[in-house]
Amino acid sequence: MQKRLSSLSLSSYGTGWSANKRIAIVALVVTVLLATATTVAWLSGNGNGHQGPDHAAPAPANSPSSSEAAPKPAAGSGSVPKPPQIADPVAYARAAAQMLWSYDTRDTSRDQQLAGMRAWMTGETTYADWARVSGQVPDPVLWSRMADQDQHATAGVTEGHFPxxxxxxLADDPSAITQAYIYVVTVNGTQQIAWRNGGGGAEDRAVTLAVQCRPDHDCALAAIAPRVVP
Known part of the structure; x- marks a missing residue:
């Protein structure tokens, strides 16, 4: 019997953002994410859907694989979609969440997955938390096991909103957003996972993203919050 090896999902791995990122990201975003951290539940890696007997979580955010450099663009991006050219933070966050919850080991290597995800990130390294984003991808051994079972996932987004x-x-200090133009957006949706011989299941997903949308520029992903902010 074929078994699901992993679900590439947005689980919470650490107790908070790294100290340097908390310092680097503007005060507005840090205040929002950390002030609400004690009142929201950790985003469960298991979700509410069907689980395979060999479910394994991706590598922790502080593992070597999560902080690795992004592959060179020449690696291609496989089935990972290109980021949309839009200036609406909610619309961009919805698209980014759908991208993060989708993968296809049948035609996309792990390096291609990482390269595709990296294209969605802001180029401003001060605000880009690539370690947490890349930490959503399982380590090379687990990815290979998933590929052996033709594991793939698609995602649907039900809604996105500002917490x-x-x-x-923002109402208390409208000018604060102009420091880095980073918006906090919570997205809810579902993930459909399938593998060889008809195996599969569905899980609810939720994530809070930091999205940078500077005036006259397309939006870009800055970070994934360690907790879901309602």
């Missing part, structure tokens, strides 16, 4: 804490912080 109430972010809207309140």
């Amino acid at each position: 109430s804490a972010f809207k309140q912080a």
